Every structure is written in structure tokens, then in C-alpha cells.
Amino acid sequence: MPMLFAIHALDGDSGPEGRSLQRRLASQDAHKAHLTTAATYGVTLVMSGPLVEDDGTTMKGSLLIVNAEGRSVVEAFNGADPYKKAGVWGSVTITGFQKRQG
Numbered sequence: 843m844p845m846l847f848a849i850h851a852l853d854g855d856s857g858p859e860g861r862s863l864q865r866r867l868a869s870q871d872a873h874k875a876h877l878t879t880a881a882t883y884g885v886t887l888v889m890s891g892p893l894v895e896d897d898g899t900t901m902k903g904s905l906l907i908v909n910a911e912g913r914s915v916v917e918a919f920n921g922a923d924p925y926k927k928a929g930v931w932g933s934v935t936i937t938g939f940q941k942r943q944g
Contacts, residue, residue, distance in 0.1 A: 844909050846888065846939040847916045851925070852903040854932025865930045866901060872924035877906075883919040885910045903931070907939065 853862035880887045886909040893903035904925065910916045916936055925931055 844886075844911055846941060847908050847910060847913065848937050848939045849904070849906040849908065849916065849920055849934065850893075850937070851905075851920075851931040851934040852893070853901070853930055862930050862932070863901065865928045866925065869924045869928040869930060876923050880908065880919060883910075883922070884915045885919045913938075 853866065855862045877887055877890060888907040888909055890904065890906040892901040893905055894900055895902055908916055908919070910919075913936060920926060920934060920936065926934065
């Protein structure tokens with residue numbers, strides 16, 4: 843039975859001068875292309891976007907909400923993400939999610 847998962851990824855060295863921001867920008871097109879392949883992993887992308895600093899623009903991580911049959915499918919999808927491969931994310935947490943409102 844499919845369930846929702848939240849992929850919460852924080853950049854390793856965030857901030858306007860951080861190396862992760864440079865890696866993030868260099869890998870952004872490949873990351874966006876990867877998101878279009880979610881179905882090949884058995885994942886449905888519900889929503890995604892960058893996490894930002896309080897200034898509302900400086901990117902510091904990523905949040906993806908996906909629907910999948912299980913954690914292993916989500917882990918495979920996340921493991922193939924160009925941001926992960928390029929070392930943009932310093933930490934990634936994958937957590938089951940129950941939508942209640944919205």
C-alpha cells in the first residue's frame with residue numbers, strides 16, 4: 843500500500859558563500875531532470891522545493907514529499923539524486939508522513 847514520505851535534506855555547507863550552494867547551482871539542472879524520472883523508481887513526486895534561510899531566498903536544503911510503496915524505493919530514488927551524488931546535502935532524513943490537512 844503506497845504511503846507518503848518526506849525527504850528532508852540539509853546542505854552540508856550552506857549560506858551565501860558555502861561550497862554546497864556552488865555545488866547546488868552546478869547540479870540544479872541534473873537534479874530537476876532526475877525528479878522527472880521518479881516514476882521509473884516507483885515514486886510519485888507530490889511536491890518539492892528548496893529549503894531557504896529566513897531571508898526567503900538563500901537555499902539551504904531540499905524538501906520532497908513523495909508517494910511510494912516503501913522506504914527502499916524512496917532510498918533508491920534519493921540515492922540516485924545528483925544533489926546527493928555531488929555532495930550538496932550534508933544530511934538526509936527520510937520519514938513516513940501522514941497528511942492530515944491541506
